[in-house]
Every structure is written in structure tokens, then in C-alpha cells.
Amino acid sequence: MHAGIIFLLVIIGSVLFHIFTPWYWTDIASNWQGMDDTITLTFWVGGGVFVAVCLFMVYCVFRYSYKEGRKAEYKPEDKKLEKILTWATTLGVAALLAPGLIIWNQYVNVPKNALEIDVMAWQWGWQYRLPGEDGKLGTTKVTNINDENPFGINIDDPFGRDDVLVQSDYINLENNKPVKILLRSVDVLHNWYVPQFRSKMDAVPGIVTFYWFEPNKVGEYEVLCAEYCGVGHYAMRGGVEVQNAGDYNKWLSEQETFDELIAKNELEFENKKLAKNNNLNLNKDIYKEE
Ligand SMILES: [Cu+2]
DSSP states (O other), rough: HHHHHHHHHHHHHHHHOOOOOOOHOOOOOOOOOHHHHHHHHHHHHHHHHHHHHHHHHHHHHHOOOTTOOOOOOOOOOHHHHHHHHHHHHHHHHHHHHHHHHHHHHHHHSSTTTTTEEEEEETTTEEEEEOOOTTTTOOOOOGGGGGTBBEEEEEEEEHHHOOOOOOSSEEEEETTOOOOOOEEEEEESSSEEEEEGGGGGOEETTOOOOEEEEEEESSSSEEEEEOOOOTTTGGEEEEEEEEHHHHHHHHHHHTTHHHHHHHHHHHHHHHHHHHHHTTEEEEHHHHHHHH
């Protein structure tokens, strides 16, 4: 009897907690309303089954509690009940899975006008690469990666020379412009996640994974790594600033290209040689590494 009452209180408490919880998802800032709808549907199916099953148990506790002289009836088969349960379960599972498949299909079918962004993850941080004026990202190879070529771009690929390199955990995006996120990892699994965009995917070493979204609210958002990736995982945070076209283009024009980085490295190399030859301490920074 008491067990039944406790059970009932748990059900009522769970439903009330869901209605009045202060911990609900953040406001959406992308095109993926479909993700939210899918989760809401999952909630209704899962929550409905939870309440129904628990209420049935409460009913059983009261209806079939011990009474002297009452005997249990053995019923090995009930065709009608089995039919109902099979169909109800089938419909429930289909309602859970089908919308997800539809959204997934949209999620990986990238619109033609999407801007490609190379998101590179490492233990523990992010860096980003955008196409230059040719609108195309250069090809890369993991074995090319070094201090002078942090993205591993193939030096002789003409498409790569004008690529814009953002060696920072922070990136800017243009409002209402779809982006294709190309994920790479140099070490272990990571996951580039901005809760407000409702989109994420694992970055897997050795392959390039991708998805797309369209930011639709100007503002600053936090980037989190959503795949446990070692002791520094908690600190693998970054940021996204969604800007209007004017501000975004201004920001973009201030970023370094691969060509500029090469020129800078060459200059540094020449300076080093010069300094060594003349045995002069031209620049303290140059000696820092030695
Ligand atoms: Cu990570």
C-alpha cells in the first residue's frame, strides 16, 4: 500500500519537475528547430510510456494487494493483449526513430552556398581555417603539420595558399549564412559543440566528418568539446561570434592567410640566420626558442 503511494508521488513529482524546472535548454540560434521538435517528441513518447507504466504498477499494487484466501490465476497466453502491446511498441519506437532519420538526412545534406570551415581539434583547443578569395579550401595532409604549417596544408596546392588561418579558440561567423563544418582531429576524439546551434559531431582522427547549420541570431556563444578527450577536456572551450555581414567582412580581412604565414616564417628564418652570422642579439624573441 505504502509502496503504491510512494510510486504515485514519484510520478507526480517527475511531471511537475519537468514543467517547473529552471534547467531547460538555451534559446535556439540556428536553423535546427527540427532538432528541438524531435527531442520534444521523444520526450512525449518516453514520458508518456514512463507515466503509463508507473500508473499501471500503482494500480497493480492497490488492485492485487494481499487478501486472505485469494489465489493467483495462471495465464500463459493472451493473444489480444500481445497484439496490442506489439503494435503500441512498434508505433512508439517508429515515432522515436523516424523523425530523427528525417532530420539527420537534412543535417548531412549541405546547401550549395554553405561556407566551408575547417575546424581542427587537438588536446586541448581549437583552430579554424576558412577559404580565401578563391572560395576553396586547399587540401591537407596530417603529416604536413608542424609549427610553420599548423593546418598541414599541401604547400603546392594553389587553393591552399590564400586560405585564412585562425589560430585561436575563437571564430566569427556571418549571420544568416549557412556554414559547413569540416571536423578534423590531430589526436583523439573531440566534438565541436555550440548548444545554441543545436548541432554537433565527433571529430575523428584520420577522417573528416561534417555537418552544416545556419546561425540566425547575432551574438556571442560558447564552444564546448562534447566528447571526453583527456584530463584537459573541461578546459577545451572556445567561442563563436555571429556578426552582420559588415562586421564579419571587416573581421575576415584582418585575419592572416597561409601565404602571409609562410612569408612571416621565412622572414623569421632569415633573421635568425642573420643574427647567428653576425652573432648579434637582434631580437630577443628570435632566441627564445633556442
Ligand atoms: Cu576535446
